[in-house]
Ligand code: TEU
């Protein structure tokens with residue numbers, strides 16, 4: 001049994017500030033807007049907010065390009081607004097996680113400006129500059145946002161590395177002064193009273209660009225241990241790393257308390273199960289459902305006692321889960337959103353809810369590329385057009401996977417612009433806000449919002465949900481997702497139909513019980529006869545067994 005921590009039974013809510021709530025009607029969400037909605041989040045029952053970046057930024061990548069780590073983005077407000085948000089959140093028992101982007105800065109950060117303008121400045125080595133090789137880029141490293149990862153700095157005729165956009169030059173973690181400056185900055189935020197950090201693409205910081213190594217570099221864990229010991233290590237904070245390249249073995253290095261690294265990581269293995277293996281996220285394939293179950297089972301069992309999982313379907317980079325693996329038709333949107341929530345929230349780990357997920361917000365389809373804002377998607381569009389792809393096919397990929405699906409403004413009510421702002425928002429609102437919104441969810445006892453609220457309550461009242469062993473059932477069934485959780489005498493059984501066809505099956509004979517009761521279901525009249533379980537489309541039931 002691992003030592004208990006406050007974040008073991010916490011639920012985190014992610015806010016993308018630009019799209020959450022606009023307080024001054026300039027069309028851009030802001031800190032005061034967030035503060036005005038804290039009571040809503042309290043009502044949902046979450047304990048922690050992960051705030052996507054709010055630091056000064058020219059917004060090439062919506063704040064993931066930071067020009068000053070110790071100041072607030074103009075559009076979002078001032079440092080006083082941030083302090084106010086922290087205080088108001090703390091008053092309600094809600095902690096705030098800051099998003100730490102430590103792999104790169106903006107090219108408008110003072111360090112980079114110095115580095116670029118003066119080859120002899122100490123800041124030159126804070127970044128990765130290299131001489132051309134045979135008049136070209138030093139090597140074939142590609143940017144995650146399309147094209148080469150190397151950009152020529154014409155003034156010095158040297159290339160600098162950018163694994164993301166060219167306005168996001170990579171920091172050189174080999175430089176100890178640079179690392180110490182980052183640690184000071186982290187301590188600055190700890191002193192302001194934050195509850196922890198989400199560490200953006202942390203698995204890239206050990207990169208060795210000359211060897212074309214980007215993630216999981218040889219010194220990665222050394223760096224994280226150093227950061228831990230010089231910043232949050234002796235504080236009771238939640239730290240979660242974004243690690244696209246993590247396997248369970250690697251995740252244990254990060255999250256086993258004995259390693260002194262992080263509280264937990266986001267692993268993304270389940271997230272790529274609807275793309276053509278070996279290709280990019282834009283190359284679409286149907287979801288491999290059996291594999292999905294296997295992946296969850298693997299992570300649930302492997303991290304058992306020496307690591308900790310984070311549980312998520314959504315974030316600001318991913319399409320909306322109800323459109324992706326649920327069913328966003330009028331008929332099934334609510335049922336499938338609740339089913340997906342149930343399947344995830346009864347697992348072991350810390351659940352994350354992305355803004356709008358709790359009301360079943362869907363993907364969006366803008367008619368023209370002109371309405372899209374995300375740099376990753378726009379770069380891909382240009383790149384594929386240049387390479388002769390069919391425009392219709394490109395738009396299909398964008399509709400399915402584009403990051404702007406998650407970034408349209410939050411739907412508060414049915415008034416203009418969904419109650420997000422009185423001005424035209426920075427990105428268009430999804431037209432379905434008239435029937436998918438917070439106001440409607442709050443007034444309906446059976447709403448998706450209230451389903452999430454109940455799931456959170458269950459987690460808080462039952463240790464078996466937090467610490468119980470996970471056991472997957474019907475591994476090869478093509479549409480049923482079922483598992484048990486077990487802790488001492490407590491036991492729950494979760495059964496869910498992932499698809500829109502009715503399913504009938506018998507409970508595994510190995511499961512013995514005397515009494516069955518229903519803890520939660522997304523239908524009002526679910527059955528208790530476990531000898532023959534019938535699940536209607538997207539039906540999901542949590543039973544307690546005694
Ligand atoms: O994302 C890391 C990352 O690799 C994503 O860009 C991802 O590959 C892609 O979006 C998958 O859909 C983090 C942030 O979450 C993202 O918003 C930033 O753009 C990126 O880092 C750079 O900071």
Ligand code: CA
Nearest residue numbers: 022024028030
């Ligand atoms: Ca605003």
